[in-house]
Every structure is written in C-alpha cells, then in structure tokens.
Amino acid sequence: MAAMEHPTADPRRILTVFGTRPEAIKLFPLVHALEADARFHSRICVSGQHRGMLDQVLEISGVMPHHDLQLMQPDQSLDELTARLITGIGMVLDLEQPDWVVVQGDTATAMAAALAAYYRKVPVAHVEAGLRSGNIHHPWPEEVNRKIIGNIAALHCAPTERAKAALLAENVDPATVHVTGNTVIDALQWITARVEAQPNLAGGLHELEHRFAGKRIIAVTSHRRENFGEGMKTIASALRRLAERPDVAAIFPVHLNPNVRDVMASTLAGVENVALVEPLDYPHFARLLAMADLVLTDSGGVQEEAPALGKPVLVMRATTERPEGVDAGTAKLVGSDAERIVAEASRLLDDKAAYSAMARAHNPFGDGNSAARICDLLCLPC
Ligand code: UD1
Numbered sequence: 001m002a003a004m005e006h007p008t009a010d011p012r013r014i015l016t017v018f019g020t021r022p023e024a025i026k027l028f029p030l031v032h033a034l035e036a037d038a039r040f041h042s043r044i045c046v047s048g049q050h051r052g053m054l055d056q057v058l059e060i061s062g063v064m065p066h067h068d069l070q071l072m073q074p075d076q077s078l079d080e081l082t083a084r085l086i087t088g089i090g091m092v093l094d095l096e097q098p099d100w101v102v103v104q105g106d107t108a109t110a111m112a113a114a115l116a117a118y119y120r121k122v123p124v125a126h127v128e129a130g131l132r133s134g135n136i137h138h139p140w141p142e143e144v145n146r147k148i149i150g151n152i153a154a155l156h157c158a159p160t161e162r163a164k165a166a167l168l169a170e171n172v173d174p175a176t177v178h179v180t181g182n183t184v185i186d187a188l189q190w191i192t193a194r195v196e197a198q199p200n201l202a203g204g205l206h207e208l209e210h211r212f213a214g215k216r217i218i219a220v221t222s223h224r225r226e227n228f229g230e231g232m233k234t235i236a237s238a239l240r241r242l243a244e245r246p247d248v249a250a251i252f253p254v255h256l257n258p259n260v261r262d263v264m265a266s267t268l269a270g271v272e273n274v275a276l277v278e279p280l281d282y283p284h285f286a287r288l289l290a291m292a293d294l295v296l297t298d299s300g301g302v303q304e305e306a307p308a309l310g311k312p313v314l315v316m317r318a319t320t321e322r323p324e325g326v327d328a329g330t331a332k333l334v335g336s337d338a339e340r341i342v343a344e345a346s347r348l349l350d351d352k353a354a355y356s357a358m359a360r361a362h363n364p365f366g367d368g369n370s371a372a373r374i375c376d377l378l379c380l381p382c
Pocket residue numbers: 020021022049050051052053054072073074075076078081106107108109141142223225256257258
C-alpha cells in the first residue's frame with residue numbers, strides 16, 4: 001500500500017496587535033520570524049496609539065500593517081483612548097478571525113487588544129509576560145494593564161525566570177508559562193548588525209559628536225506618566241545642574257508627549273551642554289547608547305538595552321519591574337529627586353572604580369533568540 005499522505009495543517013492565523021514605539025521595537029523580530037515561517041499566516045494591526053514614534057520603527061523594520069486604526073490624538077486621555085482601542089481592535093478581530101492574538105508588554109493598546117480578544121474567546125499570547133513592580137501606581141497605569149493581560153493570556157512568554165515566578169505566584173497555570181527571553185535583545189542585535197553594515201543609517205549624530213568631543217556623554221530619556229508634573233521638573237533641574245560641569249554633555253531625545261516636552265523645553269532649552277533633540281529612530285538611538293558613558297532614564301526598554309551594551313544606567317523611577325539589571329549591578333534605582341540624581345551621576349563620573357563596577361556588558365534579559373522560541377510556542381495546541 002502506498003504511504004499515507006499527511007494532510008498539511010492550515011497555517012495558524014496570528015494577529016499581532018501593537019500601537020506604541022516600544023511594542024513595535026519588541027515585536028518586529030517576532031513579526032519577521034512569523035512572516036518567514038510557513039507554519040503561520042501573519043496579520044498585523046496597529047492601533048496608531050503613537051504616530052511619529054511608531055512610524056519610525058515600522059519604517060526601519062520594514063513591517064507593514066494590514067490595519068491601522070490611527071487612534072492617536074494630542075494629549076489623549078486614558079479613558080477615551082481605551083474605549084476607542086477596544087472598539088477598533090474588536091472590529092479588526094471580527095474581520096480577521098485569528099487563531100491567536102499576540103500582544104506585548106503593558107500599554108493601553110496591549111491591554112485593550114487582550115480584552116477585545118477575550119470578549120471573542122480568541123486566545124491571547126503575551127510577550128514580555130510577568131513583569132511586576134508590586135505597586136499599581138508605579139508604573140502607572142502599566143502595572144494594572146499587564147495584570148489584566150496576565151489574567152486573560154493563554155500563553156505567557158516570560159522574559160526571565162523571575163518573571164515566570166511572578167506569574168506562578170499569581171496562580172497562573174504553569175503549563176502556559178514559558179521563559180523565552182525578551183525580544184528586545186533580538187531587536188537590539190538586529191539593529192546593531194544593520195548599523196554596522198550601513199553606518200549611514202545612524203549618521204545623523206555626527207554633528208553632536210563633534211560639538212561634544214572630549215566630554216562625557218549622558219544619554220537621557222524620560223516619559224513616565226507617574227513622573228508628570230513635579231517629577232519631570234526635578235529631572236530637568238538635575239540635568240541642568242549636571243550640565244554645569246564642563247566635562248559633561250547630555251543628549252536627550254525628547255518624547256512627543258506634551259507633558260514631557262513643555263517642562264524639558266522650559267528648563268533646558270538653550271543650556272550649553274544639553275542637546276534636546278527630537279525622538280531618534282532606532283538606529284540613531286542605538287548609536288546614542290553606544291556612544292554614551294552613562295544613561296539616565298525612566299524607560300522600560302532602555303533599562304534592558306543599556307546592560308546589554310555595558311552602559312551604567314540610573315533609573316529615574318521609584319520602583320522597577322526589571323530588577324535583573326539592578327541585581328547584576330549595571331542599573332541603579334535613583335527615583336526622580338534632583339539631589340539624588342545629581343549625586344549618583346556625579347559619583348559615576350568622578351569615581352572610576354564605581355563606574356567600572358557598573359560598566360559591564362551582560363544580557364540578563366535575553367540571548368537574541370526569543371522570537372524563534374515564541375514561534376514554536378505559537379504552534380502548540382491552543
Ligand atoms: C505610552 C504607554 C507607555 C509607554 C510609552 C512608550 C500607555 C498608557 N502608555 O505612553 O506604557 O511606556 O507609550 O513611549 O499605553 N505623542 C505624539 N506622537 C507620538 C507619540 C505620542 O504626539 O508618536 C503624544 C500625543 O500628544 C499623545 C501623547 O504623546 O496623546 C501621549 O501618548 P500615549 O500613547 O497616550 O502615552 P505615552 O505617554 O506615550
């Protein structure tokens with residue numbers, strides 16, 4: 001008898017939903033992997049929660065969305081944004097009828113996509129699952145967003161063992177939790193290789209490199225909602241004081257949120273050793289991290305990238321859901337108090353031993369193969 005033929009299974013229909021810069025950066029390696037893999041039919045919905053900052057990533061990564069909900073409005077409120085996200089993503093789900101919905105992290109888009117999928121009984125895969133600060137006000141509203149997604153997801157892709165343990169402590173079914181590493185390391189490796197092959201992709205920083213030649217460079221980012229108001233003001237005044245040092249220059253790509261821009265511009269515009277620049281695209285930002293001596297940030301993703309590049313990072317937040325960098329010694333929590341930021345940054349600038357102790361490249365967050373692992377998990381029965 002002739003050998004029986006195995007019918008080829010239909011490709012899994014995966015709808016990946018995202019809307020902001022960090023989600024796009026952390027999901028493009030997975031989208032690339034899904035698109036190259038015959039086991040999947042990959043579809044993409046962007047909410048447009050961000051616009052310019054999202055489009056920068058779509059362009060460099062070559063990711064082309066099938067749906068763009070164009071939801072960004074200036075200084076949008078969380079309740080209005082969330083309502084429009086659930087309705088808009090719900091309509092895309094009804095059209096696409098996916099086997100899996102993939103979301104990343106803890107943004108309003110990720111939370112709303114998970115909820116819309118749950119309303120339709122479509123299983124959700126959560127990339128970067130299990131991050132917890134233990135405080136629902138820090139980061140706000142992200143801690144609650146990711147807890148909501150954690151309650152819904154059928155597949156939890158935890159970046160680290162610690163993230164896995166946090167989910168198990170919340171009684172998540174262990175069979176659904178897998179340590180995959182964080183796709184941010186896949187993204188960083190991809191962009192670093194692109195820039196090495198085509199240095200002109202990050203050529204736009206030459207002028208600043210020339211202007212600040214011989215100075216120690218501090219790369220700065222700040223955008224957290226819990227720092228709005230007083231926190232932003234104290235961060236700005238700390239930078240102003242640090243920039244009084246003749247041996248230091250700060251390069252600060254300023255987030256497009258008006259709550260960030262207005263404060264930073266009013267305190268720092270025109271200060272000699274500070275360059276306030278527009279948000280950098282990913283090749284230029286990776287180049288900025290590479291040329292920096294020190295990183296000051298309240299960003300989540302930057303806390304993961306800086307250790308991979310061996311850059312000491314002072315985290316301007318009260319808590320972190322990424323303690324792996326702190327445990328490994330490349331990151332330190334300093335909050336948003338001006339005195340503390342100036343003191344900790346000055347210590348690293350003046351004390352060689354303290355600097356060397358923090359400036360060690362290591363990758364507690366991943367090995368660059370996370371997207372491939374997640375693809376294999378998306379093939380498991382759901
Ligand atoms: C969002 C996420 C946050 C994430 C951050 C990454 C939520 C609740 N917050 O915060 O978790 O860390 O993105 O950057 O999901 N804007 C522009 N152009 C852009 C992007 C933003 O003009 O490309 C301005 C708009 O005025 C917009 C405002 O920034 O209304 C706030 O954007 P929003 O997405 O609501 O919040 P973020 O503070 O960016």
